[in-house]
Amino acid sequence: MPGKLKVKIVAGRHLPVMDRASDLTDAFVEVKFGNTTFKTDVCLKSLNPQWNSEWFKFEVDDEDLQDEPLQITVLDHDTYSANDAIGKVYIDIDPLLYSEAATVISGWFPIYDTIHGIRGEINVVVKVDLFNDLNRFRQSSCGVKFFCTTSIPKCYRAVIIHGFVEELVVNEDPEYQWIDRIRTPRASNEARQRLISLMSGELQRKIGLKVLEMRGNAVVGYLQCFDLEGESGLVVRAIGTACTLDKLSSPAAFLPACNSPSKEMKESPLVHPPSHGCRSTHNSPIHTATGSRLTQNFSVSVPTLIYTGMGSGSAGKEGGPFKALLRQQTQSALEQREFPFFTLTAFPPGFLVHVGGVVSARSVKLLDRIHNPDEPETRDAWWAEIRQEIKSHAKALGCHAVVGYSESTSICEEVCILSASGTAAVLNPRFLQDGTVEGCLEQRLEENLPAGCGFCHIPYDELNMPFPAHLTHCYNCRKQKVPDVLFTTIDLPVDATVIGKGCLIQARLCRLKKKAQAEANATAISNLLPFMEYEVHTQLMNKLKLKGMNALFGLRIQISVGENMLMGLASATGVYLAALPTPGGIQIAGKTPNDGSYEQHISHMQKKINDTIAKNKELYEINPPEMSEEIIGSPIPEPRQRSRLLRSQSESSDEVAELDLSHGKKDAFVLEIDDTDAMEDVHSLLTDVPPPSGFYSCNTEIMPGINNWTSEIQMFTSVRVIRLSSLNLTNQALNKNFNDLCENLLKSLYFKLRSMIPCCLCHVNFTVSLPEDELIQVTVTAVAITFDKNQALQTAKTHAEKSLQRASTDNEELLQFPLELCSDSLPSHPFPPAKEHLESASSNSGIPAAQRATSVDYSSFADRCSSWIELIKLKAQTIRRGSIKTTVTVEKASPVGEGNFRNRSSPPCANSTVGVVKMTPLSFIPGAKITKYLGIINMFFIRETTSLREEGGVSGFLHAFIAEVFAMVRAHVAALGGNAVVSYIMKQCVFMENPNKNQAQCLINVSGDAVVFVRESELEVVSTQQPTANCQPACAGGEVTT
């Protein structure tokens, strides 16, 4: 009995008229938690009732506290007939369960009804008294913090990044229960909302338990999804990255003062003990020791030895042996680790050593073949299988970790496509918790790798490339090999050197498929998938070249399945990385070169393409410094091949295009126009219009090349559904329709937001679904942020500074990392030749490999389709099972600073009637500092109507519903005492209509982190007020390290 939940119902306002006769309402409230219900008095004849109830107290287990939502129902009292429900409010009390978050939930909540929408508001106060039981954290997962943010939250520091956590729960979908036939739509919707709320709570609690088992205290990059499987059930699943986080004391005040002490304290441990660490590494006992320890206890435990930093001392000469050793070592260690995956997309500087490329896996499943649908085992097995595949792909790229990892599903009737993707990477073991060993090597590598390009260097062995690729020496450091193109699912690392600006690049694709049943259907889909992957990839590549860029970040490929077609939509942000070679142009080759007019046509087209490339280069300010060949070193003479489809097991083989090198330009990418299809492709390449001037767009957190954000932000959701006329159902027409749909949608966005120019659409997130036979639905959520144009021009010149600057503005609390790096790199060594050899050996070019042939496993219908791997590079290093040790020393939050902040940060809007709550899909708020995370917001709503026409048709219905969802999110955040939601995401927006019956239904699932932010201008005042807070973190840190 560890908790007491207290609820007080204060008042209501704007209630609907429930009694037509008097035009008034006799309202009362039922408060329900678990199986206990309390009622307020009836407040007669008022649309603005004042209940001022007593405190309703619920004594509950913390398991219930985590699972159950607080349910508040507002009803209209009726003496003669049954009381009519006005609406409900579900309050997730999870944020009250950990100490650093909110202490009270208090505010106006919209009263929501699944049929009528919002009907007035109710003022509620909720508190939780947790018994001060030290054991509490051992027995339940109360206290584990959850963050949707896919980077280390701004006012925390990662002490250890443990690794992947996942969980999945299944239940029968109330909509498909027999009772649904006799109950009202409202009852059925409410049952569903409540069930999902319960399941989310349970899921979160279970994940929390896993985190505690790993000795972590938080989940970062928490992503929870629903699969509405229909008859076979309702699945709620979640993935995340377990971490041990430490709260930074007043972040603003921290910076200036800590400079010197932190440097000192860092230098000492880094320089001295490291040499220890290194030595032991050489002898390798610790390696093995670590390995075996891991084998014994499956779950990771806190390391006894902390080899945080590593000196550079021993580095140089042993490069070769190290590497081999490391590879061995990591391999063995990773074998123990189930899935070395990280859902993070942005990392502390120094964490990410190399990036291999994108790895993905898909699998087609039949839902009606699940043996016992009510149990999670089958789905667990499915996902395990996919993750295993991802892991093996990563391994093939010489990487032992996958970062920017995500999972998704697409369901149509009984067919379900499971997808997972991520970026194969090599991580710095310094940050891994059991990375006692390789630290010194890593450290050395790091010194040698100049900041802006290290992550681009190939992680694999050049002599043993997983697929044919084209490598060159890094254009930045000129020492190591880099691929010619890099694809990743992560955000652009802050220290990456970028030339010019980035832009949103999308590949769009439709494929018709015959309507079929069950196995035949699954087979058909499985057969189509690899082709789609290949084409999506080709499109991305072409568009990237057309933009004159050489790397993609934030790549997200979505494949959706419908009754009679498959859709593929890939979005990514293209950039020009200074470390990678200049992309060649696109060469067009005709198949029948003897026809004169045809040739003319071709050359015309070629000219157009060349013009476009030149224009794009100008537009995105891509003007890399010219480098002569000698400096760079001649490219490795290796037959270049055009994108190769490749199975991770190197089942690649022949296929695809023959490259005609004679076609002039170095690195030219040849497009062969041999049929109308290809012609289409070229046309579609050229039809993508760049955004109007003053606009930029990207799907990553921040726009490469822009960093001087001003504070105006506008988050929005836009939804479009088009109906295809069944006449023109050919692949070509489909592609065109789909392409137009997306392009028009973007154009509309630019037009609507024109008043914000100059601005950038960040985190543009497209999702596509096929709700019915001939319907395509595209949902976009993004945020428009204004920036200062003049400043942008200035900074564009100094790339290096820029990245530093960005780092400092975005996450000041992480500044220790750069500092630390600086101090480390002082004793840097000349580059040892032996090592260079080795390193350059690994490489390969970034021509992605998509995997084409897929073996369809008919017996299980779990055909894993494609997995493709994009760029790769590697130096095998180490990651071990996901747990990461940061070098950063532990800091204790200064209570003084915290307290002040808390007071200070109480939302400025408390007095005004409705406080402004900002919403953004980004993890930060430009021009402001996040001072506190109040907890995760995870809400699920169903809205249904039986009077669609009266509500303004489908558009009116959905418009109102989305506005209501925003309102409810804002109200919950405000009640927690917050003034913004960061990392906001609309994970699901399932819309179904039946115009003939005048009905429609929509399900929306959103999540994000409720935070308190303070404008930077205000913050300065605070920081000057508390000079004392400054030294504390440093001192605390020092103690721990020594």
Place this chain on the structure above:
Amino acid sequence: MTSELDIFVGNTTLIDEDVYRLWLDGYSVSDAVALRVRSGILEQTGATAAVLQSDTMDHYRTFHMLERLLHAPPKLLHQLIFQIPPSRQALLIERYYAFDEAFVREVLGKKLSKGTKKDLDDISTKTGITLKSCRRQFDNFKRVFKVVEEMRGSLVDNIQQHFLLSDRLARDYAAIVFFANNRFETGKKKLQYLSFGDFAFCAELMIQNWTLGAVGEAPTDPDSQVDDMDMDLDKEFLQDLKELKVLVADKDLLDLHKSLVCTALRGKLGVFSEMEANFKNLSRGLVNVAAKLTHTKDVRDLFVDLVEKFIEPCRSDHWPLNDVRLFLNQYSASVHSLDGFRFACSGCIT
């Protein structure tokens, strides 16, 4: 390919002022799109007509959803569904309650009833204002009327408080409500030359001086919770006006009054001789109008009568405006020195 559904929802609700105006003016989506195309927006932004169409639809939908809240502006401030900055909220309200001069002249003083609403078609054709816009304006008048009808205290304050209008607009509404309540006839051909502003001016003076609230002990004190209603004319006051008859009925008094006025104005009026010649007629006209005000029917015709009995004679003699003002001031001032008369005002100057 047809667009089934097309929406855009921002965390901060986007309001396009131009589209808002078109919506208020009652244009259909397609008309609004056509008008926007003509404004050259496509060239400025490089957008396509389809984009414009979808944008306009979106804004119209938003406005449609906001309209319910605009009917009770305080609700707009407290609602949670649309996050709109306060300055924008004020703009939305102010524009929504703004009205067309041409329209208001048509309905000023008419009963705000269903019957009048039926005539809106004619008003629409006559004024060129879309029927939709006419309906909105009419409904605004009626809504404000209904809300403040039974309320105590200052009419302007009440309107401001319940509709959050600017001071100016609130005064205009006070005039409209006042006219509608007293059903003053303003539509006669003779009155056509008068603008809404003229009537509003009269209304303000009448509210200040002729109503229950005005006659009360401390009419200017807003805190006084006396039974003061700004909407109805003070019956007692009107009754008292009957006493004015003595000004024309009693020959001596008439002459005395005339001499007082003439002495004071001699040399000051350009039309002195005409005034002197017409004094009796003018005075009789004014007094008769005033004395008849106890009958509701005559109250309604107040302005018609004033124009017929006083303004037209003046006009036929080409009185300059300033002379009229001087005359009236002197006319009423002299009365005070005559007797214990209290004559509030006859503010029908134009």
